[in-house]
Amino acid sequence: MxxxxxYGIYIPRYxxxxxxxxxxxxxxxxxxxxxxxxxxxxxxxxxxDAATMAVEAARNSVTQAQIDPTEIGAVxxxxxxxxxxxxxxxxxxxxxxxxxxHIQCADLEFACKAGSAGIQICMSHVIAKEMxxxxxxxxxxxxxxxxxxxxxxxSAGAASFIIGDDxxxxxAEIEGTYSYTTDTxxxxxxxxxxxxxxxxxxxxEPAYFAHVIAGAKGIMKKLELSVEDFNYAVFHMPNGKxxxxxxKTLGIPxxxxxxxxxxxxxxxxxxxxxxxxxxxxxDLASPDERILCVxxxxxxxxxxxxxxxxxxxxxxxxxxxxxxxDDYIEDKEYIDYAxxxxxxxxxxxxx
Amino acid sequence: MSDRSVPLxxxxxxxxxxxxxxxxxxxxxRYFPGRRICPQCRKExxxxxxxxxxxxxxxxxxxxxxxxxxxxxxVPYIVAIVQLxxxxxLTTPITYCDLDEIFIGMPVEACFRKLREAGDHGIIxxxxxxxxxxxxxxx
Ligand SMILES: [Zn+2]
Numbered sequence: 001m002x003x004x005x006x007y008g009i010y011i012p013r014y015x016x017x018x019x020x021x022x023x024x025x026x027x028x029x030x031x032x033x034x035x036x037x038x039x040x041x042x043x044x045x046x047x048x049d050a051a052t053m054a055v056e057a058a059r060n061s062v063t064q065a066q067i068d069p070t071e072i073g074a075v076x077x078x079x080x081x082x083x084x085x086x087x088x089x090x091x092x093x094x095x096x097x098x099x100x101x102h103i104q105c106a107d108l109e110f111a112c113k114a115g116s117a118g119i120q121i122c123m124s125h126v127i128a129k130e131m132x133x134x135x136x137x138x139x140x141x142x143x144x145x146x147x148x149x150x151x152x153x154x155s156a157g158a159a160s161f162i163i164g165d166d167x168x169x170x171x172a173e174i175e176g177t178y179s180y181t182t183d184t185x186x187x188x189x190x191x192x193x194x195x196x197x198x199x200x201x202x203x204x205e206p207a208y209f210a211h212v213i214a215g216a217k218g219i220m221k222k223l224e225l226s227v228e229d230f231n232y233a234v235f236h237m238p239n240g241k242x243x244x245x246x247x248k249t250l251g252i253p254x255x256x257x258x259x260x261x262x263x264x265x266x267x268x269x270x271x272x273x274x275x276x277x278x279x280x281x282x283d284l285a286s287p288d289e290r291i292l293c294v295x296x297x298x299x300x301x302x303x304x305x306x307x308x309x310x311x312x313x314x315x316x317x318x319x320x321x322x323x324x325x326d327d328y329i330e331d332k333e334y335i336d337y338a339x340x341x342x343x344x345x346x347x348x349x350x351x
Numbered sequence: 352m353s354d355r356s357v358p359l360x361x362x363x364x365x366x367x368x369x370x371x372x373x374x375x376x377x378x379x380x381r382y383f384p385g386r387r388i389c390p391q392c393r394k395e396x397x398x399x400x401x402x403x404x405x406x407x408x409x410x411x412x413x414x415x416x417x418x419x420x421x422x423x424x425x426v427p428y429i430v431a432i433v434q435l436x437x438x439x440x441l442t443t444p445i446t447y448c449d450l451d452e453i454f455i456g457m458p459v460e461a462c463f464r465k466l467r468e469a470g471d472h473g474i475i476x477x478x479x480x481x482x483x484x485x486x487x488x489x490x
Contacts, residue, residue: 013447046424047446047464051477055463083465083475092477096368096463098402331485342424 002123003170004307005133006065006162006316009279010056011266011328012141014043016340018152024337025147032152037240041155041267043335043343044141048156050079051089054139055096057158057272061135062097064320065162065169070100072162073131076121077107078114078271081142085191093137111187112236113297114138115159115271120177120303122163134163140270143344145195153239155267159275171313172282172291175306176223180214187298198298204242207300212236212246215294215302223306227251230306231289234260234277236296238268252292259284265329278307280325287311354469360476367478370461372439374401383439405461407435407481412445412453421467429453433481447482458484 017040019029033039044053054077062069075097077090090105108114108121115138122134139158144150164170186207189196212235220226233252235243240263247257260277269276274295281291291307323331335343363384365371372383376397380389383403389396412431415422422428429445431453445453446464459481466476 045446045464047444047466047480049465049475051475052463052465055477059463095365096477098369345424 001167001170001173002126002163002165003173003310004161004282005067005164005166005169005171006061006063006320007160007171007279007282008057008060008062008064008322009157009159009272009276009325009328010053010060011042011157011269011276011325012044012048012053013331013333014045014335014343015040015266015332016043016335016337020337020340021152035241036149036152037244037264038153038267039264040334041153042157042269043340044156046343046345048141049083050081050139050141050158051083051092053141053156053158054079054089054093054137054160057139057160058093058097058135058137060322061160061162064316064322065133066316066320067133067162067169069097072097072099072103072133072135074104074122074125074134075099075137076105076118076135077137077139078110078116078118079107079139080109080111080114080189080196080270081140082107089139090137093135110301111297111299112140112238112270112273113295113301113303115275116293116295116303116305119161119163119174119305120179122161123174123177126163126165129165132164136161136163138271138275140272142270143195148195150196150198153263153268155269157266157269157272157276159272159279161275167310169312170310171316172307172309175290175308176219178215178219178222178304179301180211180218180304181301182211184211184298184300186300207298208236208238208242208296209246209249211300211302212294212296213249215296215304216246216250216292219292219294219304219306225290225306229290230292231256232259232281232285233257233292234274234281235294236274236302237261237263237277238273240264262325262329276325282309282313283317283324283326285309285313287313354473357474360474364478367466368463370403370405370435370479372401372403373398381437381439383435383441401437403435403437403439403461405435405479406484407433407459409445409453409455409457409459410434410440411455414450421469431459431481433459444480445482446480452483460484
């Protein structure tokens with residue numbers, strides 16, 4: 001058996017409302033919020049970045065897993081907003097969780113699905129008995145260009161998972177994984193560019209929907225499961241509308257999608273988006289319940305997983321004392337656009 | 352800050368990431384930053400590495416409004432002397448805390464933050480800061 005031994009997330013405390021961003025650009029805030037289904041988004045503090053959030057999430061996952069961090073054999077950090085262009089973030093995480101030096105580390109890039117790619121790599125290591133545990137993290141504090149549609153959604157957060165093969169420790173068995181990948185330039189950022197660019201309407205049908213739906217169908221076919229076999233479904237959330245539409249297309253009832261739909265409250269956390277949604281479901285799911293999770297990364301590809309909750313979840317959730325996804329969502333402080341600009345260093349060039 | 356100071360930060364990074372100091376097995380005193388020799392036991396002292404829990408409380412604090420180079424975007428910020436629950440005191444920035452929120456005796460915990468950047472092109476220094484423990488009452 002291979003599965004999740006522990007998980008942890010991190011969401012920075014600051015929030016800006018969609019209305020407040022719209023106010024600056026003379027847009028109708030209520031309409032934008034309803035259109036995107038994003039009411040507010042998380043904003044990192046001036047002293048936070050993809051590395052610090054990864055560390056906070058990783059520490060939570062180690063505490064929840066109740067394992068010795070020196071038994072972790074690999075740390076994979078997935079992001080598209082690493083603090084350095086050259087200098088790994090995974091090594092910072094490894095040292096900050098007191099992992100051993102006998103460890104392999106790498107940073108992964110695949111737009112918003114680099115974190116789920118890390119889970120797949122850790123699964124392979126663990127199945128091959130190369131290591132006892134692997135750690136996979138999705139972390140991002142991405143920025144939208146001022147006034148771009150992405151400015152309303154691009155937010156910050158991280159999710160960390162410890163993958164192992166001991167059935168006495170696993171809280172959610174990974175029944176299988178399936179990826180669907182094509183060469184589709186729907187979203188990109190060139191080296192040295194501060195903000196990403198996107199193919200506008202091109203990002204919908206041929207990119208997000210085609211890959212996420214193919215991923216969901218692919219994993220169900222591979223495992224001979226159907227929509228009815230799943231109690232929950234979580235998809236990458238660039239906004240609230242896309243995952244809801246995906247669920248509808250697949251014939252999944254809305255109440256199975258809603259529990260993971262965190263984008264309304266925190267925005268699109270990129271590499272952490274579907275993964276924080278997944279953790280919210282881990283926070284409330286019961287043993288024997290099944291979860292469909294499909295990430296999406298522009299460029300483009302999807303990673304689909306089927307998770308089956310085990311009875312170990314109850315004890316680990318209750319005894320670890322690690323904050324839940326809702327704890328992080330509710331611990332918030334609103335900032336206005338001026339402070340937001342300071343936080344996001346948009347005023348940097350003026351100084 | 353020049354690139355030549357990188358080794359200095361690198362040597363301290365283990366203790367800065369995880370609040371690792373030292374403990375004298377002979378008399379039980381804990382030190383942060385760590386020491387090689389226990390000033391109380393001298394030759395009789397036996398030191399080993401000690402990881403602090405990161406919990407403590409504010410002993411005193413001040414608000415920095417005129418920041419040194421590399422901290423310009425941080426102002427105004429709070430610097431406090433924190434007493435760790437295991438004994439030692441240290442000076443640390445307090446993050447996630449409004450200026451009117453801080454008080455002497457405030458329970459705080461360590462978190463992982465970016466401490467400073469050596470300009471736009473130099474290294475980024477990470478380490479501990481302290482933040483209020485939500486909902487905790489002063490002792
Ligand atoms: Zn001593």
